Amino acid sequence: MEGVEQRTEDGAGGVSPQPLASLEHWMSRYQQADPAAPDALIASISPALLRFFRYNSASREHAEDLLQETWLKIHRMRHSYRPGEAVLPWVYAIARHVRVDSYRRVRRIVAHEASADVLPEAVGRKDVVESTLQFDALVAQLPDSQREVIVMLKAAGMTVEEVARATSTTVGAVKLKAHRAYESLRTFLTSRPPQRTGKSEGAQ
């Protein structure tokens, strides 16, 4: 939960942080066109959303584009939020869909360029590979479905139940993916000492 509660940065335009419990309150106000509500929601949710996109193989620039696209969708779909329900699964279901759409779009473009004898760039991977943060580097090696679960749990601070709703699966399926992700992370950790970072690897 702290992932969403903690932000207060000026990066969000000087808006005070909103504790998670009040996200539902702000979402209802947003539906009633309260001008303060979008500010509060953007400040509370966006940094974690940005992390979600970055962990899921997006470069900073691509992640920002996905974030904008997500907010456009959130705005268009805001009537479909039912007051009293948890906001994060609703937001991440939309974000996840934006990410999948973007992935398909990029794949189509890359396939087109490949057919035109242009070498495709591995879109979005560069920043993750260059990351000096161990978690980023480790999580980038996980399969998509496991990474998504771990990132929602860690970067977004969601509970297993919330992740299950956001990904349209069951709690059991989320726990199974998390279990497999921990096994994979352990394997990566044993094959790669934990103290090493992207930078030091490059130096070596």
Next chain:
Amino acid sequence: MNCADIDRALARQNTLPPDALTAEAGEHVRNCPRCRALLEVLSAPPSDSELRPELASAIREHIGRNLVAVRPLRPARYYASGFALIFLTPIAAGIAILRASGIAGMSAPMIAIVFGGLAVCGGLLAISLAAEMAPASRRLLPPAALIGGILLAVAAILWALFPYHPETRFWLQAAKCLLLGIGFAAPTAALAWALLRRGALLSPAVSGAAAGLLGGLAGVAVLEIHCPDWNVAHILVAHWGTALACAAAGLLAARRADPPVRTGPPGPVLR
């Protein structure tokens, strides 16, 4: 306790970073460098992802320009009832308009299985369609699996209950029934789609297929009530074919109305 037990214990936790482990697990972690490393990684604060002020302003500005009050969706059961009503209306119309030659010859168990099965499938679809209207709704099954499951279940019921016998003018009879079924199914699917559009569809193609199938099932029910031809080949081609054709048409129509992948490279949206 071993490393695999720690993985299982972590997976049982509700959040990350993990809450306190049991004494036994804690003991293992203290003595196991691999588990300690894993827990350190999972407990580390997430990496910094500051939102650039210009980006936040651009999003705020766009939203502020288009900020009007909206009425939130009603509870899912309200829409599920709506879809159920949309499903039942053409069946009632079929009973009123057409002769009930098909159902007249059926035994009570056959009626219970055929129409009970169709009612259960229609009900499940109505609940699923209502869930489709809002992201992150609780679902009984993934919609695509439900659509496939219903098509298979209906085909299995019809195949198991009706006998095969060769018939003359098979294709002519099949075409007549197919057209009649689609005549009832199409307006039903269109109404279901109109109600669906009041929500926010994340996967319009799947939702379109589900709306089409709801109409198709209503068409199957009308045909089972009306059609006296009990040849299983006719029933599968013409009656079940109505459901299949409507689901496929719904999928294609929804894709056409709302293509899932827009052309053009990914790029800044608000800049």
